[in-house]
Amino acid sequence: MAYDIKITGGRIIDGTGAPARSGDVGIADGRIVALGAAPDAAARTVAADGLVVAPGFVDIHTHYDAQVMWDPMMTISPWHGVTSVVVGSCGFGVAPTRPEHRRVILRILERVEAMSLAALEAGLGEVWPFETFPEYLDAIERRGTAINIGVMSGHTPVRLHVMGEAAVERAATPDEVARMQALVAEAMRAGALGFATSTSPIHVGYAGKPVPSRLAAEDELLAMAAALAGSSHGVFHYNGSREPAFALHEALHRRSGKPLVWTPLLSGQLGPGGHRKSLLRAAEDARDGLAIVPQVACRPIVSEWNFATPVILDTWALFEPVRRADGEAAVAAIYADPAFRAAFRDEVAGRGGRDAAFSGGRLEGESRRRSFTLTEISFCPAHPELEGRRLFHVALERGIHACDLALDLALESGLKARFRTPIVNFDEAEVEELVTDPHVVIGLGDGGAHMSQLCDACYTTHLLGHWVREKKALSLEAGVHLITGRTAALYGLADRGRLAIGAPADIVLFDADRIGAGPLHRIHDLPAGADRLVSMPSGIASVFCNGVELPPPDAAWPAGRKLPGRLLRGGVA
Numbered sequence: 278m279a280y281d282i283k284i285t286g287g288r289i290i291d292g293t294g295a296p297a298r299s300g301d302v303g304i305a306d307g308r309i310v311a312l313g314a315a316p317d318a319a320a321r322t323v324a325a326d327g328l329v330v331a332p333g334f335v336d337i338h339t340h341y342d343a344q345v346m347w348d349p350m351m352t353i354s355p356w357h358g359v360t361s362v363v364v365g366s367c368g369f370g371v372a373p374t375r376p377e378h379r380r381v382i383l384r385i386l387e388r389v390e391a392m393s394l395a396a397l398e399a400g401l402g403e404v405w406p407f408e409t410f411p412e413y414l415d416a417i418e419r420r421g422t423a424i425n426i427g428v429m430s431g432h433t434p435v436r437l438h439v440m441g442e443a444a445v446e447r448a449a450t451p452d453e454v455a456r457m458q459a460l461v462a463e464a465m466r467a468g469a470l471g472f473a474t475s476t477s478p479i480h481v482g483y484a485g486k487p488v489p490s491r492l493a494a495e496d497e498l499l500a501m502a503a504a505l506a507g508s509s510h511g512v513f514h515y516n517g518s519r520e521p522a523f524a525l526h527e528a529l530h531r532r533s534g535k536p537l538v539w540t541p542l543l544s545g546q547l548g549p550g551g552h553r554k555s556l557l558r559a560a561e562d563a564r565d566g567l568a569i570v571p572q573v574a575c576r577p578i579v580s581e582w583n584f585a586t587p588v589i590l591d592t593w594a595l596f597e598p599v600r601r602a603d604g605e606a607a608v609a610a611i612y613a614d615p616a617f618r619a620a621f622r623d624e625v626a627g628r629g630g631r632d633a634a635f636s637g638g639r640l641e642g643e644s645r646r647r648s649f650t651l652t653e654i655s656f657c658p659a660h661p662e663l664e665g666r667r668l669f670h671v672a673l674e675r676g677i678h679a680c681d682l683a684l685d686l687a688l689e690s691g692l693k694a695r696f697r698t699p700i701v702n703f704d705e706a707e708v709e710e711l712v713t714d715p716h717v718v719i720g721l722g723d724g725g726a727h728m729s730q731l732c733d734a735c736y737t738t739h740l741l742g743h744w745v746r747e748k749k750a751l752s753l754e755a756g757v758h759l760i761t762g763r764t765a766a767l768y769g770l771a772d773r774g775r776l777a778i779g780a781p782a783d784i785v786l787f788d789a790d791r792i793g794a795g796p797l798h799r800i801h802d803l804p805a806g807a808d809r810l811v812s813m814p815s816g817i818a819s820v821f822c823n824g825v826e827l828p829p830p831d832a833a834w835p836a837g838r839k840l841p842g843r844l845l846r847g848g849v850a
Contacts, residue, residue: 279317281305281824287325287786289313290754292332292761292775297754302330304782307824307841312778325786328818329753332761333360333424333783334737335774338540338572338720340390341426342370343383346416347400347804349840350423354724356830357738357794357814360783360822361765361773361845362724365429367516367540368474368490371401372413373438373460379405381442382434384483390726391588399804410460411467414844422842423834424822425783425850427770429514430464432474432490432501444489445482454500461504468846470768471512471535472501478518479592485600495525502533510769510847511535519546521555526569527562535568536767541721542571543578544707545700552707559716570767573711574721575740577703580730581655581797581810583695584612584687588730589649595620605692612684621680625649649698650679656695657686668696709750712740712759718767719759728809735794735812742793742816753789769848781843781850782824785817792816823850 280303289312290297303311303319311317339362341351354362364370369390374382383401387394407413410430417426436444439456449457461472474490476498482488493501505511513533515526521539530537542555555571562569582588585605590596595617602608611617652668663671663686672679686694702708711717724734737760745756765774772780795813803809813830820827825841828834843850 278320279303279305280310280315280319282321282323282782282821283311283315283319284323284325284330284784284786285315287328287330288789289776290329290331290757291777292758292765294754294758294762297329302776302782302784304821304824307782309776309778309780309782312776323786323819325818327788328786329757329789330776331358331757331785331787332774332776333785333820333822334358334760335361335764335768335770336720336722336724336734336737336760337363337538337718337764337768338366338722339364339724339734340366340369340392340726341724342428342431343386343392343397343401344725345422345426346420349421349842350834351426351724353732353734353811353830355424355820355822355827356817357735357812358785358787358817358820359424359734359737360785360820361425361427361770363427363429363470363768364725365431365470365473366514366723367477367480368432368514369488370428370431370434371405372407372410372434374405374408374434375438376405376408378437378441381437381483385433385488388483389480389488391586391728391730392726393729393803393805393807395805396803396807410464410469414467414469414846418844421840422844423827423840424842425770425773425845426842427470427768427845427848428468429471429473429512430461430469432472432493433488435460436489436493440489445486445492448492448494449497454497457497458500458504461501462507465505465508465511465847468844470510470845470848471514472505472533473514473516474498474501475516476518476522477516480516481591481600485597495528498525498529499532502529505533505535508847512768513537515539516541521558521571523558527567530567530569537569538572538718538767539569540572542573542711542717543701544704544711545702549704550707552711556710556714556716559714563716570716570718572720573714573717574702574733574736575708575712575719575744576733576736577708578700578731578733579697579703580700580727581695581697582730583692584608584684585692588727589698589700593624595624609688609692612688618681618684621684622678625680652679652683652696652698654686654694655697656693658690658693660686705748709744709748712744713750718763720764728803729799729807730810732797732810732812735814738792738814738817739794741787741789746789746792770845771848773845782821784819784821786819788816788818790816
């Protein structure tokens, strides 16, 4: 047989943005060997009549760094057509990590990425199969993955490895910066895709302390950028505050000589229309030949949270005692305090003190408070009839303030009651401006993080269902390109994100009339029985990674069968 698999009669969209065309695809030894015409015989034929045949989707912003150690499928990404992911986003990761710092790293991930500490401990175990970054890559490759994975070197574990817990207390000395730089260079030689960092004020780690990378001075950031300069590949991922640091972006880009992708650019961060300044700057950078690209989201950022870990309130100065409280009993005592409640009411009414982390002033604080007024009650074990209702409407009926109602429900449930709040990116007209701008890249899916609070790893099917089919803001070819060829090229995944002769057979078959992301629902399938929110796809017919078809969401990978994913060292398998 000439082909292991032949896909026939599909509508081929190759990921480059080129017009769709009808034809067949021939696959042999995990690669595409025929495209358009595939006249020879095949061991297996897959009929794709009425379906789009596209490259596997490439998700550049995930946090599967720990999850890949116990979940080689990296669910839920492949359910939604993703065949290649990038981890290490925002500078968070698990390597390099000394044995004595393992719990610190896990506490940071628990706090800043809202990962279950119990799940992390159970999933990774007491003895990790790696310490250094090269050993981490080797561990991933040895264990195998269902889809392809590329890893960025993260500033937080690098800083902690060199400085210990002083990494969350002070600036680094010149010697410490040099040692960090050497670790990043080592990671690049081992196959890291690039380097990632965060200076975002919303990234608060364990015990209410800033994550290590936030303590980095500009000279340290520039030294990390210089560590990329000697490599033939790489990308610099910079996560900053809501007010973009344009001058720093350019300095880091020029020092590294590599594309710089900065996050986040979202609607509503700086008030109505506040995103447009960044879009203008991105256009200017592109005109000047600077590869400085903002990363945007195509879904509203909606957080489902509880008062045990009130993530949407993390940057409010009022919640500083909550961030530092040791245990739920201490947290509950704060919420029962009449003085705290009065201050909470004042904050939501706009009468409180300025938020500690909002450098943009009152406009940002008012925007965050406005989103709080849209909060729904999503889980209330004592009063299930309230689930799905707007918090402020229920409070009005009961004749109490919404803040008191929220705290009462939280305390009554042992801090288990949950609330759903749209934070940013919920103005459809502004989000359309973002996703259709030619100078951005779409990402921010956060797969593997915030799993009990949100689920945006389904953004690929959402983009094609909502923005392509329903809103008609993008052509189907343009929508596919944004999550295949565009993302792969920017992050240096050399032969991914496109259908071409000789390219790996990462392929998605989907029904353009049905594709979409289903509603969120909660399951308990993480280690230690921890829960997460997931979305089931619609319209996905088949997903192939390196020529091997992956099981649908309701099926398991056959025991003993080799997984088809590849570690993308330096972007190449």
